[in-house]
Amino acid sequence: MLRYMTAGESHGRMLLAILDGFPAGLTIDLDAINQDLRLRQGGYGRGGRQKLEQDEVEVLAGTWQGVTLGSPLGLAVKNSDYKIERLKELERPRPGHADLAGAIKYLGSVRGVLERASARETAVRVAVGSLAKQLLRVFGIDCLGYVVGLGELSASAEGLSLQQIRQARSESIVYMPTTALDARAQAYIDETAQACDTLGGVLEVQVTGLPIGLGTHAQWDRKLDGRLAQAVMAVQAIKGVEIGLGFEAARRVGSLVHDPIHFDPAQAGTPALGYTRPTNHAGGLEGGMTNGQPLVVRAAKKPISTLRKGLDSINLDTKQPQAANYERSDVCAVPAAAIILEAVVAFEVANALLEKLGGDSLLEMQERWTAMLQQGARR
């Protein structure tokens, strides 16, 4: 079982994670993690802070000579903008943030709440997810997040391979599966910034190369769809999650939703064991389990809650109306969210893979992966 917890405040010393249950024997690729961290900081529409921070991961524990030991991994991403001790309390909670609810729940400061609630925390979740992806890659499992909606603009990855999407994403300033909308997106973001407003969007994550049978139908809290939904919805600012057709599935009749099952002997040696589906409306999950088709998860990110035009709020001390406090923020962090979603989805998939294979070591997992495909084929 893979599990992790994070610690750290937005302007504290660092973001920390401990990742427990990671198998022994993986040579960690630090560059790949740092590349993900850079992607998380990028995308058009970010504010000043992203230039201040040049996130780099430090592996504080869990490796010897660059290789994982089966011990818990300690990960840190330092905050260049470490200044929490000099920061002041806020008295005008910002709508859309944890400010009000958190201050009352903990009977404490708004500052203390916002520092932890900030999406800055996702830096180290991206590092955790990046490790998960390195593990998945050993088995040929590939995981990619990208932007399919930016405010009212929408893009589609329909018909593109993950490789093609990755290429497009690396070129698009808003991490879309196409660069065709870049100019419009840039203008859109600029106009929104000038209006002192903010933008949200829709992210999609695909995972390919999956075997049949990760997750289970057997108990409600072990279903992979449920776990993915939790992981995704627990990302800051996410307000919706879909798998496969998602809400569209609710509008169609059954015969236009369910994916017929075919068998192609030529593909019997792949992780899907030769079972093919002419459509993938299920998004790769049936009965809480992977069915060998690509996993497709979508999420809705609301616009950033900190607006320069200061939404209506109240002063917590006087209870009198006053504009909300303003903390330096971005106009649009939708591209970053694609990277974050990719990370949390990768984590859940890696966890499900470890549950399937056991997994004290890569060596053991690899042998079991092969055996699993053979046993599945005989079934």
Added chain:
Amino acid sequence: MLRYMTAGESHGRMLLAILDGFPAGLTIDLDAINQDLRLRQGGYGRGGRQKLEQDEVEVLAGTWQGVTLGSPLGLAVKNSDYKIERLKELERPRPGHADLAGAIKYLGSVRGVLERASARETAVRVAVGSLAKQLLRVFGIDCLGYVVGLGELSASAEGLSLQQIRQARSESIVYMPTTALDARAQAYIDETAQACDTLGGVLEVQVTGLPIGLGTHAQWDRKLDGRLAQAVMAVQAIKGVEIGLGFEAARRVGSLVHDPIHFDPAQAGTPALGYTRPTNHAGGLEGGMTNGQPLVVRAAKKPISTLRKGLDSINLDTKQPQAANYERSDVCAVPAAAIILEAVVAFEVANALLEKLGGDSLLEMQERWTAMLQQGARR
């Protein structure tokens, strides 16, 4: 901490649940549970089985003289249609079901998988949720699920109180917050049935009377939005989850999404402590915590996967194409899903309430509830 596991197969002896961590001192209202069970079996579009089963809960453990003891509760819903031992194996997995993935994962029978994967299991989850609602009601927290979409039809609860919705739901044959669409819905379902097809829909759950500060922003796996998303997505056939505006939030600019914070001294004694919001786009959750506004969760249910017209499948033994097996099923179970969603949401909210208040006994919880509102008001 509240937790539960279920056991039981669709045509086994019974569905079972053990619910651990429930406070002492609640007089269980069996009729209320059975009323929920009947609602789960009702709604227009159900097939023959619902007439066979007249679900009733049995409390097997955890009470004395009808009152909870703080001990784990054992709950059972018997299957009138208990015949699993006479049932045969299926060799043609049904698209949309756990059949294929489960048989390969467990290297076993399709029968064994579908018996557990079936939504019949939700009968006992409804019983668990019904108990959660009885607990919430002590604190004035009310939880209601209803249908806002049925295939291409859609209804809205906008502007209605929970009491009004409950009344309408009790009259609507499809559990909508209005009876205005009943005739169209009936015709729609009938036509779909004649076409040997099935329908899905959209469910909405509202929870009112919530205090500020259930859930937390502090750690990813303790955020209430994440937990709700897991609970909802882990219900059979659910493919999407939204909180508040959901995906619509991704399309709007920030100033049209975030809910301004006002203060009304006249309401200072309510669980929301006088903090009012002219809108509730957040659906009652900010930063993974309740903010005192009604919780609004929506979910997309795909159409039933068992079609009388038999989708394309293969024979697992020969790997040759063949129509999928047909097991007796419904045309539309969307109304039932509203009751199930209500149950799983109520469970998560009750769990968050117990985490906030502690909660070995109702007496203790009630005193703490009052103290919490007073402390919150002083903050």
Added chain:
Amino acid sequence: MLRYMTAGESHGRMLLAILDGFPAGLTIDLDAINQDLRLRQGGYGRGGRQKLEQDEVEVLAGTWQGVTLGSPLGLAVKNSDYKIERLKELERPRPGHADLAGAIKYLGSVRGVLERASARETAVRVAVGSLAKQLLRVFGIDCLGYVVGLGELSASAEGLSLQQIRQARSESIVYMPTTALDARAQAYIDETAQACDTLGGVLEVQVTGLPIGLGTHAQWDRKLDGRLAQAVMAVQAIKGVEIGLGFEAARRVGSLVHDPIHFDPAQAGTPALGYTRPTNHAGGLEGGMTNGQPLVVRAAKKPISTLRKGLDSINLDTKQPQAANYERSDVCAVPAAAIILEAVVAFEVANALLEKLGGDSLLEMQERWTAMLQQGARR
């Protein structure tokens, strides 16, 4: 991951358990479970209730045609002596029981507490453990509990094989690894009964056939020694747990404690991979992991807390001194405790085995077991 919860009161309808995560493909041997249940009810020194109850397990869920499905198992042991609703409240809490602490914690009745706290609950834990043993046996892992101390009497299993101990246990009226002390034990128990007093004792559990590497050193809450200690100490009336030499290890110098490591090529094909130890002072666990040697766990059971001579207590209502209430009870349940300890140890070992092998199905586990030994041998 294997997990279970129980529900049920001492004089309620039944004891229940849900066991989640059990692999598919095991043909359940009901007789073996019932045999364990009978053993739990036996041994010299039991009172009247054990004659009233003839415990039998019912598998309520999780199987088809007698074979496990990978679904959660529902287990029940009915109470012949079901009368909780007719029973009265106790007002004089019994020293040594949960009575006082529970009534105050839950702000409720003593009756409600004692009904759940009673060791009657272990009937269904024995059933759970019995299933765990059936799983372990597939891999040649054998688990046996027996009595090595009865009040001031002590017995030793030194030098005996598990088979020999099992034979002796089946003959001894107090489940000792020898019948030599039976006469003395009987007289001792009789005298204690006449003195209206009770007896405790010491239990030992051995597990043989274990592979190297169940459990882990990597995180405190995943160490197998810690998990075993929890499971054992969480059995009613247990006040001490030892592994291997236990407290004796604290008195010796290191050179007389640590077990030298030898290698015997002739045994390379066994689960211990040929690593032999001239002594087993570690009791089969080093660094929180099995080391291939027999697991040896010992536990101290205090005497039964309900004494016919009524210990000093107070009346909870008046707070005046009064003798404690008397509820029908045994004089000595030490033999029963050996069976219970065997069950909870077997559960933890089975859980650790599942974590090592993964384990959706027996088929998969068996193939991985073989591969594990081969990989271990190559290391």
Added chain:
Amino acid sequence: MLRYMTAGESHGRMLLAILDGFPAGLTIDLDAINQDLRLRQGGYGRGGRQKLEQDEVEVLAGTWQGVTLGSPLGLAVKNSDYKIERLKELERPRPGHADLAGAIKYLGSVRGVLERASARETAVRVAVGSLAKQLLRVFGIDCLGYVVGLGELSASAEGLSLQQIRQARSESIVYMPTTALDARAQAYIDETAQACDTLGGVLEVQVTGLPIGLGTHAQWDRKLDGRLAQAVMAVQAIKGVEIGLGFEAARRVGSLVHDPIHFDPAQAGTPALGYTRPTNHAGGLEGGMTNGQPLVVRAAKKPISTLRKGLDSINLDTKQPQAANYERSDVCAVPAAAIILEAVVAFEVANALLEKLGGDSLLEMQERWTAMLQQGARR
């Protein structure tokens, strides 16, 4: 719910912990943590490393202006002796260590295993426990660990107050509740060192000021005795755990074990609510719950496994007999173990307190503590 994970290797950069669920509002006393760290490094019989390391805690996350935020705490203890990357593999596993089992389990190096399995990891567990003690102290709960056995020497704290024991411990070179044995202990350790051997011992932890009702009887894995046993047994080198009389309870008749219940109105305002017990053989726990009396836990620590005289082992590569590797080590770390045990016990008690009180903030907990005692008194 309080939970923590640690990371870090013995000669890695640092030991890390993330502690989640700690309430807001506590001003952290760093000196107190560092004082505990120093105690962990002290006591007669330590080797060279303890002089190399001068452990100090760093709070990496979770506070603002020295006060906890309700956010997870990040804690680090740096290794002065950070050199893991220069260290070599060991090929001769040391008996009593995780070396052999870990290398086979993870199909990896002995080095990687021993670096994590080392008791050096307890440095950060002591920091976690130190925070738990600071929390407990707010409620007047005091927790102290000390040495009652050193090889064949034994000491007793009978009749001493915690304050007296603390004073004696601070003066004794081996952390005993008396200095009377110091000279003998010193000679004993010196002789053992000269014999190239090592010593173990017995630790005792007491917790006073406890309320009635922490922990529960209701479910096996929530019993406080079980949780304490896990925490204690999961400390490196611990082979036995006792609560109260422990194994002695197994030898006595019931009337000499169970603690009569008295009531003293003059003490009705204390956490024990006036319930007094002339004896405390139960060690403060009945039915898995605290009963208001001092908690008494004892543990057996085996002698250090690394012996300068090199126990028999084998060469893992050749499988030929060879003396075990020697890594720099201590002769006797029994005093340190008292500090570690104190920490892990404090953690479990603090966790149980948080479960009882809820506990997002100290303010809330304090008000509930008072109310709990009042409600308990009315019961």
